[in-house]
Amino acid sequence: MKAYIVGVGMTKFEKPETRDWSYGDMVREAGTAALADAGVRYEQVEQVPVGYCFQPSTAGQRAVYELGLTGVPVYNVNNNCATGSTALMLARQFVQGGTSDCVLAVGFEKMARGSLGGSGGGSGGGDFAASPVARHYGIMAAAHGFVNAPPTAQIFGNAAREHMERYGTTPAQLAAVGAKNHRHSAHNPYAQFQDPYTVEEVLAARTVHAPLTKLQCSPTSDGAAAAVVVSERFVEAHDLGERAVEIAAQAMTTDTDASFASGTCIDAVGAPMSKAAARQVYAASGLGPGDLDVIELHDCFSINELLTYEALGLCGEGESGKLVESGATTYGGRWVVNPSGGLISKGHPLGATGIAQAAELTWQLRGEAGPRQVPGARTGLAHNIGLGGAAVVTLLRR
Amino acid sequence: MKAYIVGVGMTKFEKPETRDWSYGDMVREAGTAALADAGVRYEQVEQVPVGYCFQPSTAGQRAVYELGLTGVPVYNVNNNCATGSTALMLARQFVQGGTSDCVLAVGFEKMARGSLGGSGGGSGGGDFAASPVARHYGIMAAAHGFVNAPPTAQIFGNAAREHMERYGTTPAQLAAVGAKNHRHSAHNPYAQFQDPYTVEEVLAARTVHAPLTKLQCSPTSDGAAAAVVVSERFVEAHDLGERAVEIAAQAMTTDTDASFASGTCIDAVGAPMSKAAARQVYAASGLGPGDLDVIELHDCFSINELLTYEALGLCGEGESGKLVESGATTYGGRWVVNPSGGLISKGHPLGATGIAQAAELTWQLRGEAGPRQVPGARTGLAHNIGLGGAAVVTLLRR
Numbered sequence: 001m002k003a004y005i006v007g008v009g010m011t012k013f014e015k016p017e018t019r020d021w022s023y024g025d026m027v028r029e030a031g032t033a034a035l036a037d038a039g040v041r042y043e044q045v046e047q048v049p050v051g052y053c054f055q056p057s058t059a060g061q062r063a064v065y066e067l068g069l070t071g072v073p074v075y076n077v078n079n080n081c082a083t084g085s086t087a088l089m090l091a092r093q094f095v096q097g098g099t100s101d102c103v104l105a106v107g108f109e110k111m112a113r114g115s116l117g118g119s120g121g122g123s124g125g126g127d128f129a130a131s132p133v134a135r136h137y138g139i140m141a142a143a144h145g146f147v148n149a150p151p152t153a154q155i156f157g158n159a160a161r162e163h164m165e166r167y168g169t170t171p172a173q174l175a176a177v178g179a180k181n182h183r184h185s186a187h188n189p190y191a192q193f194q195d196p197y198t199v200e201e202v203l204a205a206r207t208v209h210a211p212l213t214k215l216q217c218s219p220t221s222d223g224a225a226a227a228v229v230v231s232e233r234f235v236e237a238h239d240l241g242e243r244a245v246e247i248a249a250q251a252m253t254t255d256t257d258a259s260f261a262s263g264t265c266i267d268a269v270g271a272p273m274s275k276a277a278a279r280q281v282y283a284a285s286g287l288g289p290g291d292l293d294v295i296e297l298h299d300c301f302s303i304n305e306l307l308t309y310e311a312l313g314l315c316g317e318g319e320s321g322k323l324v325e326s327g328a329t330t331y332g333g334r335w336v337v338n339p340s341g342g343l344i345s346k347g348h349p350l351g352a353t354g355i356a357q358a359a360e361l362t363w364q365l366r367g368e369a370g371p372r373q374v375p376g377a378r379t380g381l382a383h384n385i386g387l388g389g390a391a392v393v394t395l396l397r398r
Numbered sequence: 399m400k401a402y403i404v405g406v407g408m409t410k411f412e413k414p415e416t417r418d419w420s421y422g423d424m425v426r427e428a429g430t431a432a433l434a435d436a437g438v439r440y441e442q443v444e445q446v447p448v449g450y451c452f453q454p455s456t457a458g459q460r461a462v463y464e465l466g467l468t469g470v471p472v473y474n475v476n477n478n479c480a481t482g483s484t485a486l487m488l489a490r491q492f493v494q495g496g497t498s499d500c501v502l503a504v505g506f507e508k509m510a511r512g513s514l515g516g517s518g519g520g521s522g523g524g525d526f527a528a529s530p531v532a533r534h535y536g537i538m539a540a541a542h543g544f545v546n547a548p549p550t551a552q553i554f555g556n557a558a559r560e561h562m563e564r565y566g567t568t569p570a571q572l573a574a575v576g577a578k579n580h581r582h583s584a585h586n587p588y589a590q591f592q593d594p595y596t597v598e599e600v601l602a603a604r605t606v607h608a609p610l611t612k613l614q615c616s617p618t619s620d621g622a623a624a625a626v627v628v629s630e631r632f633v634e635a636h637d638l639g640e641r642a643v644e645i646a647a648q649a650m651t652t653d654t655d656a657s658f659a660s661g662t663c664i665d666a667v668g669a670p671m672s673k674a675a676a677r678q679v680y681a682a683s684g685l686g687p688g689d690l691d692v693i694e695l696h697d698c699f700s701i702n703e704l705l706t707y708e709a710l711g712l713c714g715e716g717e718s719g720k721l722v723e724s725g726a727t728t729y730g731g732r733w734v735v736n737p738s739g740g741l742i743s744k745g746h747p748l749g750a751t752g753i754a755q756a757a758e759l760t761w762q763l764r765g766e767a768g769p770r771q772v773p774g775a776r777t778g779l780a781h782n783i784g785l786g787g788a789a790v791v792t793l794l795r796r
Contacts, residue, residue, distance in 0.1 A: 057451045057476040058786035061652050071674065073650035074788060075484060076476045078455040086473060090488065097495010252471035254459050276469065388456035390472060 007038020007228035008359035013347030024066030026224035034226035051087035052351035080386030084354025108224035109349035157209030167318030177302035185341020192347030216302035221347030225355035251280035273391035274311035296357035405436025405626035406757035411745030422464030424622035432624035449485035450749035478784030482752025506622035507747035555607030557663035565716030575700035583739025590745030614700035619745030623753035649678035671789035672709035694755035
């Protein structure tokens, strides 16, 4: 049975401690927006997968309760930075398999300042290495000889250095990712940052771990996102065709021995997982990179946007620096990548990110994205990855 | 599509720090046993939901990796003490919906001594109230006026007091639950405790929170369990009919306002959730309590076994004390409840418990339970509940 997104909602992503809100408040805001967007009532929701990393077990029940739903099955799921899309993947499977006709996928994160140390947004050093999220990845990576694994900025920074050495990628090309995504977010009222920066300004920002500067790193963020996922028969029964965006294919891959065996940071940050997930989604949908119009991908650091261009097949191996510099991945180019501003500028509340990507694509594919609309967008792809780890790729189409 | 369990495995449940093992070691032991029991090979497993509460995000990937699987989708799920059955419910839905033909559900917990304070097994006071698992329930309960919410022994103990006042239930009837379950576990090599106790000995044990004594409380435990869940067509294609136990119905309910609104501890520990989940499962299967032969239910404290007799409809409201005393729920009676020894004597590693219940029922329904076999058992029911919270009821049959 085909599964469709018929409603999405999200909070503005915020620097932690900016708003006085609980995670329940966030989920109420995002969840009610998604239900209203779909025109779906509380009592139609049959199951609720809830994604988050930093709250205790059954926080999902509390969030769902705050939202106004009671009694329904709640699945508290986590998958590090790929948590949101993991919740979405459960929602899709419940619907696809016909065990439910209407599922609400929710993702949220309420983070402490500095809990993703080394990243941008003024969060300073922080103690990501000591966080539960980092701990496991650290164990995995350390077991394979990556002594400098967390904080993540180091391992991604080292992946950037490898890319520069191997392919001649330049600091300016990496900075072009930050400049593009900050520029895009100027038109996104949900983004944590909305100020545009030139490549020169991105290069001149504080260095987090060379070559990565602060304006090339996703910040620590609070926020929630939600999506209403329904079956084809639900779309028909409730005349929701105008709101419906099909989840045409979706795949999750997890780390294999190969992620660490090569000894390269490019592999250890999950590029092989992304490539494998993209390959599965292309095979399942019969589509390829040439069929995509708009892409939301996991630019936790600028280097990961470049690595993901290659993993998704937007360009050949080693050619991603030139691709971003050519303008092919912004308005007027072949694809628009991260029209929302991406993780770098929209923000990155871990559990929310994957669903927020789906929200942006839903708006884009419906033609509702306002000043950041990608003209004529019909097919979109979301890419969400978590160290430790999992990569989830989702293909959406109208 | 019908879903079947075709293989189960578990570790012996152990007092924490008894064995020198990682959670990966536990999962390798339980997972390889389940795959061997089913005769299923690694490469046939398509997806892996993994349940646990006390480890960081993506610990499931690490566990699955230790088990020998790489690359497959992993869903890290938690639902407090109902975590294991939540993972099982995902496995069933993946298969039922036809999105996978072979799924491995895994649950594990590696706990610190005393992390479930107030409970038995010599763990002493502990600091459950400060644990992530307790924190959310504490918030929920405190918001509704339950100032003494965690540690859990208090709120369950207070539920026992309510039951005594309201229905005339006696301390000896509560103790009879502990005596029965400890007696059952004497025949279970996987149980943490294997010593039988008389009702008098149970009554004379150290008081945790009156009327509950240590021998009526589940201990803190380490352990893992796994189940291979496959589709009808997989059973046919691989000639697994002899191994197959059908998951005939399954339901999860979560806390509603009513759980707290009544102001009673009986409601606040989730009895209404259990009742609602049982009702859904009976409706879906067309079966009732009279059709059951063997039951594994969530006796985290003796009072919860009594409350669950009533919620499942084994007896009328307030009659559960008399029911256990009559011998109706042990060998030779109408049902055998907790032949494994239950949580009280088998142990309670949070993420493993729900899957271990399914493992016990699978052995019972196949006639493989050895000296603790329930004669002629054809239909079994598992009941797993977590404060905060969720109740999952599963009906299995041959």
